[in-house]
Amino acid sequence: MTDTLLNEICALETALQQSQVRNDRIRLDGLLHESFEEIGRSGRHYCKATVLQDLSHALKAWHSAASRRMRRESAAAHSPQD
Template sequence: MTDLLAHLQALESELHHPGVRCSRERLEALLHPDFHEVGRSGRPYTRETVIAHLADSATQPDVVASAYSLQMLAPEVALLSYQSAEREPAGSLVLGARRSSVWLQTPVGWQMVYHQGTPSPTE
């Protein structure tokens, strides 16, 4: 399961890697057709909204993620949980969140089907 944790962690980090924009094609490969999200704000987002935002953003925030854990919900369904925050230019961490993503093993590989962020103190 350690290999799967590392693999899903790498896929997740593609969605918030600083200075690197995912192409629309890569985002469509990472996000399942049924993908939806509840953001840190509590607002719901559709797959298309998330893809448009990530593909069209000129800059990406410097996301610091830690404390990843993985739980198998079924043979081809994994829950990835972690803590995140954004690093400001001065170095302080803001916008802490506990995050959870549900990943499905599909014929095209692992795809995220659900993501949620819940505000939390930065650590």
């Protein structure tokens, strides 16, 4: 293995550890090989499809929570003050 290839592999692995990459479905889809498999600390088995599906569910939940928070804050800002 050449130093150039090793450096590229290390850079890609490091990218996978960054939250902005792990939360970007398109980037993650491009980085993970079709036959990607991983076993997490919990013993749970992950494949590419599972990772992307879990990310989609997490992002939907996050957007839903953020939307609820913004509605509450907007309602509080427009409610009559005592």
